[in-house]
Amino acid sequence: MADHHGGQSGSTEAGTAVEVTTPRTVSPGTAVVRTDDIPNPGHPPHRPRVTDLDPKKDRAAERTVSLLFFASLVGSVLAVVFYFLFPIIPGDLASVRLSTLSLGLAISLGLLGIGIGAVHWAKALMSDAEISEDRHPTRGSEATRAKAVDVFTLGNKESGFGRRSLLRNTLIGALVVSPIPAVVLFRDLAPAEEPGELLRHTLWEKGKRLTRDPSGTPIKASDVTYGSAFHVIPEGLNDAEHRLEEKAKAAVLLMRLRPEDLNEKEDRKSWSYDGIVAYSKICTHVGCPVALYEQQTHNLLCPCHQSQFDVSNHAAVIFGPASRPLPQLPIAIDDEGYLVAQSDFTEPVGPSFWEREL
Numbered sequence: 001m002a003d004h005h006g007g008q009s010g011s012t013e014a015g016t017a018v019e020v021t022t023p024r025t026v027s028p029g030t031a032v033v034r035t036d037d038i039p040n041p042g043h044p045p046h047r048p049r050v051t052d053l054d055p056k057k058d059r060a061a062e063r064t065v066s067l068l069f070f071a072s073l074v075g076s077v078l079a080v081v082f083y084f085l086f087p088i089i090p091g092d093l094a095s096v097r098l099s100t101l102s103l104g105l106a107i108s109l110g111l112l113g114i115g116i117g118a119v120h121w122a123k124a125l126m127s128d129a130e131i132s133e134d135r136h137p138t139r140g141s142e143a144t145r146a147k148a149v150d151v152f153t154l155g156n157k158e159s160g161f162g163r164r165s166l167l168r169n170t171l172i173g174a175l176v177v178s179p180i181p182a183v184v185l186f187r188d189l190a191p192a193e194e195p196g197e198l199l200r201h202t203l204w205e206k207g208k209r210l211t212r213d214p215s216g217t218p219i220k221a222s223d224v225t226y227g228s229a230f231h232v233i234p235e236g237l238n239d240a241e242h243r244l245e246e247k248a249k250a251a252v253l254l255m256r257l258r259p260e261d262l263n264e265k266e267d268r269k270s271w272s273y274d275g276i277v278a279y280s281k282i283c284t285h286v287g288c289p290v291a292l293y294e295q296q297t298h299n300l301l302c303p304c305h306q307s308q309f310d311v312s313n314h315a316a317v318i319f320g321p322a323s324r325p326l327p328q329l330p331i332a333i334d335d336e337g338y339l340v341a342q343s344d345f346t347e348p349v350g351p352s353f354w355e356r357e358l
């Protein structure tokens with residue numbers, strides 16, 4: 001009978017087991033034990049390299065590797081020399097370029113020399129004969145395992161860990177609680193003030209004048225002509241302790257539209273003055289400054305990801321990834337005709353943050 005497993009047999013008797021490697025006829029009732037059909041081919045024959053055969057080539061390769069290591073040494077020394085030779089002079093762009101270029105070249109030489117030299121050494125000079133190493137079982141011997149159990153048992157007995165439950169439980173409690181001081185100390189790395197509160201308030205407050213960015217000169221309502229846009233900061237911002245952080249929240253864009261172009265909600269009619277409106281300059285997407293005003297369409301454009309806001313319609317998002325309108329700053333004029341804020345923004349400016357409800 002033909003063997004469907006592709007094996008072969010010698011002479012067989014019913015009820016016996018045979019090893020088969022090639023097709024042959026097997027008697028019914030014979031158990032077929034297959035051997036591995038693909039023998040281990042072993043390693044390919046070793047092909048000697050030129051450096052193995054010719055001592056001159058061997059010495060040449062050695063010199064090449066040494067030369068590369070020496071080049072690396074020179075590169076590293078040059079990097080230190082260039083650091084002092086070409087210092088960066090604040091405000092001088094040419095010195096930055098020269099320092100960066102010279103340091104980059106010298107450090108590259110230092111690292112490449114070592115890297116290429118090591119590879120060449122390994123390829124040309126180190127032994128390239130392949131060897132196989134059999135893996136050893138990771139499981140310890142029975143004797144080793146029994147010894148380990150003995151050690152644990154003895155440790156448990158001598159320390160009384162299992163027997164003295166009060167000691168054991170208080171030790172576990174102490175270990176569990178011991179990281180708590182670290183958690184408390186790490187808390188010091190967080191901002192001193194609650195971050196949500198920091199993001200919720202800006203320098204704007206009732207009566208604070210709107211001033212030009214960056215000069216800080218106050219703006220009169222009569223200065224704002226139709227179609228114009230002003231970049232605005234709160235009065236006194238330039239003297240604030242954290243000027244840049246405050247500016248990043250309080251920056252405002254001021255525009256004047258013809259009153260008939262403004263589509264104001266009833267409860268916000270008092271937030272503008274004679275067609276002059278002020279909106280946060282901080283994009284509600286991820287916080288870029290919304291700096292481009294298109295006076296024909298009354299659209300504000302954020303250059304980062306092209307969100308567009310319709311100023312005539314409460315800075316509603318009309319395009320792009322921003323999800324909320326720009327917050328509006330309620331404004332009025334003071335006795336001298338200067339534009340002033342009526343209050344802070346009524347909602348947090350900028351992108352979402354974790355405690356934001358809006």
Ligand code: FES
Nearest residue numbers: 283285286302305
């Ligand atoms: S930050 Fe303005 S669109 Fe992304």
